[in-house]
Amino acid sequence: MYLLYTIMFLGALGIMVGCCYRLSCVAFLGPYWYLLLLDKTSWNNHSYLYGLLAFQLALLGADRYGSLDGLLRPQKRNAHVPLWNYTLLRAQIFIVYFIAGLKKLDADWVGGYSMSSLARHWLFSPFRLVLSEEMTSLLVVHGGGLVLDLSAGFLLFFDATRPIALFFVTYFHCMNSQLFSIGMFPYTMLASSGLFCHPSWPRRLCACCPRWLRRMLPSTQPPRPSPDCHYGGRRARGGLRPRQHLAAAFTLLYVLEQLFLPYSHFITQGYNNWTNGLYGYSWDMMVHSRFHQHVKITYRDGLTGEVGYLKPGVFTQSRRWKDHADMLKQYSTCLSHLLPRYNVSQPQIYFDVWVSINDRFQQRLVDPRVDLVRAPWSPWSPTPWLLPLLLELSPWRERLQELESQLDGHTDAVFIADFPGLHLENFVSEDLGNTSLRVLQGEVLVELVEQHQNRSLREGEGMQLPAGQYHKVHTVSPKPSCYMYLYVNTTALALEKNLTRLQELRERVRNGTETEPLPPELRPILGEPPPVGTAADPVVMAFLRRQRRLEEQNRRREASLAQRLHRFLRKKFYLFRRSILVFWELPKGNCPYQSGHRLRSSDRGASSDPDPWNIQVLNSVKRIRPRARPFPAWPGGLRHHLRLLPIPGGAVGASPAAPHTTAPNSREAGEAPSARLSVDTYPHPRPKALYLPA
Template sequence: MQVIRQRKETGTNNVQGSKKMAGLERKYSSSTEQHGRQEKLFGFSFTELASWNSFVKLMSRPTDPAALGVLRFLYGILLMIDTLEKKGLGTMSFRKWEKCTFPVLYFLKPLPLDWMYLIHFILFITTIGIALGFMYRWCLVIFNVIYWYIHLLDMQKWNNHSYLFGLLSFLLLTADGNRYLSIDSIVWPKLRNQAVPLWNYTLFRFQVFLLYFFAGIKKLDAEWLYGYSEKGLSKHWVFDVFRPFLSNEMIDLYIVHRFGFLLDLTLGFILFFDKSRKTGILMALSFHAMNSQIFFIGMFPYIGIATVSIFCYPDWPRKVMSRILFWKSRPPVYLKYNHHCLYGDDGKAYKENGDQMIHVNGRKQKDTSKSLRPGAYHVLCTVFVILYIAEQIFLPFSLGILFKGLKTWGGELYGFTWNMMIEKHIADVSIFVKDLETGERVDMSQSMLKFGVGNRWAYTPVMLTQFTQCIPKRLQAQGHSNFAINYDVWLALNHRFRQRVVDPNKDIMTARWNLFEDTDWWMPVTEGFWEMRKVKNRMQKEKDETTTKSYIADFPGNHTSFSINDINAINSMELLKGTVILETIGQANVTFEAGGKAELLSGKDY
């Protein structure tokens, strides 16, 4: 009986053990399937983010260099054209360095004109090296130094596109972009088809994703969502396809603004996932092709088209070539060993989709087991990835948190905040110089404005103070020694009423500006601008073709002067809101309330 009981117990234990093993197998199988789904969906498993070592290994995973090499080639070609056109080498437009400049760092100064010619020529030569992958790292070092010097030399020329070009050039400098389709890989065969670490692709994908996503976030602005930013864009021929069933107003609001907002906000996600990528590529190509026809923004649309390819699998150029040369059998490509990468325990490298790619070591005697453990290089690169991502996320929102002195009137400094096309400014600038000894105040706008380039400086506090520093040298040359400088800057933003931007009584020569503080002599946006813009739009629709109207808003206590010189025109003033005292030289003052009207006589000063 004991024997039988023991056998039964043994049988029961075996059954329980079998059930336990089956449960473990099911759990392992479920976990493996989950990891497989994550790999297929995201390109990595969440377990690779569970610890620091696993994350370092993920960032250092060996990856095909083909897509990176093609991006480098296309980007280099477009930079070459951009240097000839946008940077002025072909048109000699950088002669404007002889005028007033607005450097980010005050100690930066433009070189003499002959030297500016030289560095622009060197910049052009380096773009050839970048495109061909020849002396790749040296060309990028030289290009980045010159490019960022020129970029930081004048804030007035800043835009999001030139900032993006600088960022992409810096990322190429950090990446192994000469392992495919490069002269370097011919001169030094060990570089040819050498694997590159995954973080090379991660940063490029992140940067392009951020370009679209943050542009969408910035469009969460009433100015954009209600269709004021790019009003009238619907008249362009690229929107003719919508015209049979949509009016121009509806195209402006729903296609340009509302759909543009959704496109920017979602395009990065659509490009990231495999199942939606083809749709995303079609949307991105259409978007950038339209922009290239609507706006004069240099190479940005074409660089946007080129960077879309970075979201595809890293070996997509090889697949495309094999389909083009379908009649020619191509041997399998083996990625060579790169000490920048970390390899699996089996000594094999893995592609992003999980397929194995055999690792071939050019020097078989090298001990690849050292590449299984993260070294200082791999850790530093991973730290760099984290810091770069954190900095790029923070910087576009830093103006409201840290760098308050860089705010423009009604918005943000255009150049690194990704607030593309949201604000349209029309500026009218007057410069007054007051002799502090005699009290005489002279309008010197005509003689001083020619020393600036454009008018973006007039509605950005930091650039306005810099422009003010350009004036004394010229005034002293004219015999002035003790003076104050006042500005009367009027600005119309996105079809609003014109209003003052700068306190007209403030001497900007002695005005205080601080990078980390709001500017106290900067005028706020007038109250009720949203309501009054609707009134303006209604009045514009009601006026006939022979009538010209000007819309002005101002703060209590301020005054403005104007003259009526056209004797053939009938001029009048209508007050829409508030109270105004109209002073006519040589006549009694007249006070007007809302709704009041007055005829303005020719030849009179008011």
């Protein structure tokens, strides 16, 4: 693998300086597409675009001006480039913009649901001075993105509108570089804007430089005729040659193919999910935002009938499989091949994936009753075990926003939609002292497992749920049911009160109104080290961490433009420095992330475990009541996540605490967003587990 990346690096370097251009293009193109097709989980529109541009460059004459090949081969030096070369590249960039704009005509994007939280970013602060956050999201984020994508290609093409387009496109991609972690894509698109300008702009730019500098720059003389070009008028030499006919036909067919692929989902129906089109070909990455509430993987031994649970993502580092039926099928096949090594014969794999798309209800993606190992799947036909997106519930989104706006600062809600005949098993943590369920539509049957009681609820009815117990919510209505959980984290609320008291105490000490001396365990709130032999109070430590976080946030918020630019450049410098150091150490075998290396627990942010990858097989399905202890959190995040994981006995691949916690509106199951409190601690005693080698 290191050899492939080394070849790619040398190929990219050769393309950049124009040295052995054709060979460099092949050296980059071959390994790049091999690695891209090798792992579909890393596939996206950006990586696909890089592969397309590399393919085009391998066919174009991009080594005519300012290249090392031009210095060695005079017939190429400062020669004309055929117009179809520019046409192909311009058409590709135009398609990226225009198809992305057409995809944004989706009702969710036009309605402002796709990126509803993006307007809170500091980049949109100037717009929020005159517009509300909701209008900034609707008009600037969604409306502005739609108009820019639809018009950018046209505005860049015409000379009269190109300066306007360059301004807005540059502003757009600079914002994207700060809003999203999408690698080099914004800078690639910025560089591609120069393709739409007159081909002589680099020559004119070099001519404006001082004379002493022009000696080190490419020639400013007019380009010379090239045998690869067809000239009209006085310079015409006969008709078009077969090679030029072939180039014109290839350009036309390539553009048509690129226009067709984003809408080819009626052919590749097996890759369709809730959104149509092959992921990575469709130029619609930002149109759909997904939030995973909970993912459960159940395995059943085909011989003994024994049931167990796997941690989502075990044996893989990918996250994308949760959203695509074809990847779920492949993942289940992989698990069926691996589990027999751990005394699971003829394994059956069942997935229960809960996800919300564009602020809709949380609902199941696939049928949890279907064994995906033996389930049919074909790239040319619809997936039968894929559950439909409940589009008829889309109008509920405004109502859900109203319900959330009516909640106080300590109450949170999770909105669930389920299909008839299915049920959700849920554990309510003891920290959630006030948890209730309310039916919004349909009819459900709530089963209190430990109390052996059932209660039927209709639309508008609700009930209090006991803390520290399991319950099941069965959908018994003929249509999908909709219900909501309302919960208050009493433990986090008590922690917040303690942190507030410490803040008030520190203020009183600083302004002299507090006359009583502080006890030794509280001295650290004044910045003093704790006395020797005094145990650190966890609440005090949480307070200090929160204060450091607040100070850092204020410092970043009040930073000047120069300071923000310095932080940005410093971040990029260390990013490139790290990449260079890793590349430099590869031949020596000193790279810390080489093949077969086991990540330390500190590398992955996990608790120390006998297994470096924290992979476990829990063969018991004994119910375990988790006891959650409060964990420090920051302002605005003192809310506990509703535990919506129906896994009674733990999971494979993580500390068994993880299956019992699911973060509302979290992108990963069991993963808490930074603005919320996570209290994932494992109950004692720990169940017996079989640790797998990494």
